[in-house]
Amino acid sequence: MARKDGPLVISVINMKGGVGKSTISALLARHGAIRRNLDVLAIDLDPQANLSQALMHNSYGQFLTDQRASIVEVFNGYLPPSPSSSGPSPLGPDDAVEGIFEWEDRSLDLIPARFDFSDNLTNAIRPDAKALARFIAANFKDKDLIIIDCAPTESILTHAAYHASRLLLVPVKPEYFATIGFPLLAQSLTNFRRQNRGHKIEVAGIVINNGFYHGGNNGGPEKTQAMADIRADAAKNNWHMFKHEIPFSRGFPKKMRGDFSYSGNSDMFSYFANEFFKSIGM
Ligand SMILES: Nc1ncnc2c1ncn2[C@@H]1O[C@H](COP(=O)(O)OP(=O)(O)O)[C@@H](O)[C@H]1O
Numbered sequence: 001m002a003r004k005d006g007p008l009v010i011s012v013i014n015m016k017g018g019v020g021k022s023t024i025s026a027l028l029a030r031h032g033a034i035r036r037n038l039d040v041l042a043i044d045l046d047p048q049a050n051l052s053q054a055l056m057h058n059s060y061g062q063f064l065t066d067q068r069a070s071i072v073e074v075f076n077g078y079l080p081p082s083p084s085s086s087g088p089s090p091l092g093p094d095d096a097v098e099g100i101f102e103w104e105d106r107s108l109d110l111i112p113a114r115f116d117f118s119d120n121l122t123n124a125i126r127p128d129a130k131a132l133a134r135f136i137a138a139n140f141k142d143k144d145l146i147i148i149d150c151a152p153t154e155s156i157l158t159h160a161a162y163h164a165s166r167l168l169l170v171p172v173k174p175e176y177f178a179t180i181g182f183p184l185l186a187q188s189l190t191n192f193r194r195q196n197r198g199h200k201i202e203v204a205g206i207v208i209n210n211g212f213y214h215g216g217n218n219g220g221p222e223k224t225q226a227m228a229d230i231r232a233d234a235a236k237n238n239w240h241m242f243k244h245e246i247p248f249s250r251g252f253p254k255k256m257r258g259d260f261s262y263s264g265n266s267d268m269f270s271y272f273a274n275e276f277f278k279s280i281g282m
């Protein structure tokens, strides 16, 4: 169901780990394909490969064993010699893409990461920060939505995500040090915009994750203070805050492992997802 303007590309980012970037990337990608009828591509830009594991579950092990192409080959720009090829070969549009889900006219695909991703990129030659944007531009015109899960530290990969993205989604956990990554993100965005003047990149919004136990503990004074800090910093940067929070739920880690037997409050994710998709016009 290709969009007239091509896919909307959005990176899930925060210069802080453990805030739910990978969880939210996986859930939004699934929600987009399954509930919103969208053709979705998810891209794992974190060498820890949490998004890949969350979408591929048990088949991620086989993917590693088979040494199938991944985000590493996207940055390299070719497939290495293998038993079936006598030298390097061109990277085709379907190489490095794993099918996760397909139904009628929509699908969810993934460009997975590998644990050696960071070694591979920091070796000798500096990787090309525009390689990912180029690969997307050449091969994924027909997708509706592309979701990129970012690593927490600023690196060449952050710039690769920026080059490919129109929007950023920033998950935050309302606890002490919640806003520690905000000045880093604001500064890094300012620098990127200065160096890439033709590129419109914006923060779609901040989403509060893992902040309260629905029906029980509301987070207490710690959360109240953190929320005040987050609101103040969001206002300072002119960043929107989504109204619906994502609650704490043991259902989230379970779903990431591929166990859908218990959802609990994780079903409340759809309140945020609906608000998010409405805000991006999908
Ligand atoms: N809303 C939530 N409720 C309960 N656990 C959560 C929630 N969001 C994330 N988690 C858990 O917190 C940990 C960090 O989440 P993750 O998505 O990997 O964060 P990041 O990608 O930002 O490092 C994971 O174990 C994940 O299952």
Ligand SMILES: [Mg+2]
Binding pocket: 021, 022, 023, 046, 050, 051, 150
């Ligand atoms: Mg992650």
